Amino acid sequence: MASSSKTYSGKEVAVHNSRESCWIIVHGKVYDVTDFLDDHPGGSKIILKYAGKDATAEYDPIHPPDAITTNLKPEKQLGSVDLTTVEKVEVKITDEERARQERIAARPPLSEILNLHDFEAIAKYTMAEKAWAYYSSAADDEITNRENHAAFHRIWFRPRILKDVTKVNWSTTILGQKSSMPVYITATALGKLGHPDGELNLTRAAAKHGIIQMIPTLASCSFDEIMDAAAPGQVQFFQLYVNKDREITKRIVRHAEQRGIKGLFITVDAPQLGRREKDMRQKFEAEDPSEVSKADQGGVDRSQGAARAISSFIDPGLNWSDMAWFRSITNMPLILKGVQCWEDALEAYDIGLSGVVLSNHGGRQLDFARSGLEVLVEVTTKLKEKRGLSFPNEKFQLFIDGGVRRATDVLKAVALGATAVGVGRPFLYAYSAYGPEGIEQALQILHDEFEMNMRLLGACSIKEVIPEMVDASNIHLHIVSVPSDNLYESNYERLQGARLREIKNKL
DSSP, X not given: OOOTTOEEOHHHHHTOBSSSSBEEEETTEEEEOGGGGGGOTTOSHHHHHTTTSBOHHHHGGGSOTTHHHHHSOGGGEEEEEOGGGSOOOOOOOOHHHHHHHHHHHTOOOGXXXXXXXHHHHHHHHHSOHHHHHHHHOOBTTOHHHHHHHHGGGGOXXXXXXXXXXXXXXXXXXXTTEEESSSEEEXXXXXXXXXXXXXXXXXXXXXXXXXXXXXXXXXXXXXXXXXXXXXXXXXXXXXXXXXXXXXXXXXXXXHHHHHTTOOOEEEEOSOSSOOOBHHHHHHHHHHSOHHHHHHHHHHTOOOOSHHHHHTTTXXXXXXXXXXXXXXXXXXXXXXXXXXXXSHHHHHHHHHTTOSEEEEOOGGGTSSTTOOOHHHHHHHHHHHHHHHHOOOSSOSSSEEEEESSOOSHXXXXXXXXXXXXXXXXXXXXXXXXXXXXXXXXXHHHHHHHHHHHHHHHHHTOSBGGGOOGGGEEOTTTTOSOOOOOOOHHHHHHOOOOOOOOOOOOOOXX
């Protein structure tokens, strides 16, 4: 076993540059990844590209900080390297990257971005293809992904008139914490795919605009890095994927509480990863055909793209009996993230949890799962019938996420009983397209939309946005003719089927 305290020279590492002996450098540490090549979900080609070299720049955007130490045995973590002796990796600008840089230069000024759809439209053309595929992909035929947005079109407003709306206030409280609007930044993985600062863009913008960020388990930045970037007194929640090793989970939860996290959102809709085919195709296209053949012969499944690469630790055995254990290790409010029917919402209420997020994981898990908005209508109806509850409810709070693009979407959910709504992808697209200024502009757009639509709805405060202000009678009908949403549909990238590889003509 190699000594982890040893310091190598760049030349010593550089000789291990083949499939037979493959070492890489990440953040000044040396790792022997030879035996991991066939197990790497992203394929072996990308690792072999950096064999004997510094892979930090490639590693950072698509891996949580501790991914390499988690997946490699201790004896494969060889030691440190003297970075002054390491040869710089030559970065070759491909034709595709050159074209992408030209598209970035052709972006419209931020002042011309009028809504959240616009950020997505620009991100689609300016993000790296791998990053766009990961952020935009969803499960199977992506029906649920699109339904999440379409569901809002089946809710219509019933505005009230002749109200004094000179002053309107759209602030609220979420789990007892103040928020400038009924929106929180929901957890999304791998923030550095879109921008080098990753989730820190969200942390800083949330502080400036007075909203709450939910920190993801699978962030590109470390948890402490995000917490350290927060403003004094800034409120943050934490999204938890439950590890098979409960001691690891316990350590994470207690550390989060010690750092001041105000709510623990336990993800319950991902016992196994959904098939996200846009992401998967990126992995296929990045792989060397000869290496695919070797892997296929070995029976190794490496087809899940970036998503599977970071999620193999998640416990499929998580169940209701674990909730008592969670209550024994923390005093934070516990919320289940990913509830999809009223029966489970009722169970969560009955065992004393603080709330549920009615969510289908952004359409990335079970295709044909219903939208959070539709489930919200069902949950409020049934919990009133079964337990006499009315919503919004301070003791048991309902949240939804998925498909939100306008403040009107949020107001529909609030009218139907949601305390607040989680927004994920649009904020990723905002900073991916325009950096930190983009996410600040996105939040300002929402503030402006809230002000206008509260007035037009005839509501002076969030408490006045009530069920009588919407017509939800069509929410359960999945074939309803409504006008097309041209902005959303123009941004949606259709799934591609299998195609022949490029055929070179013989001359």
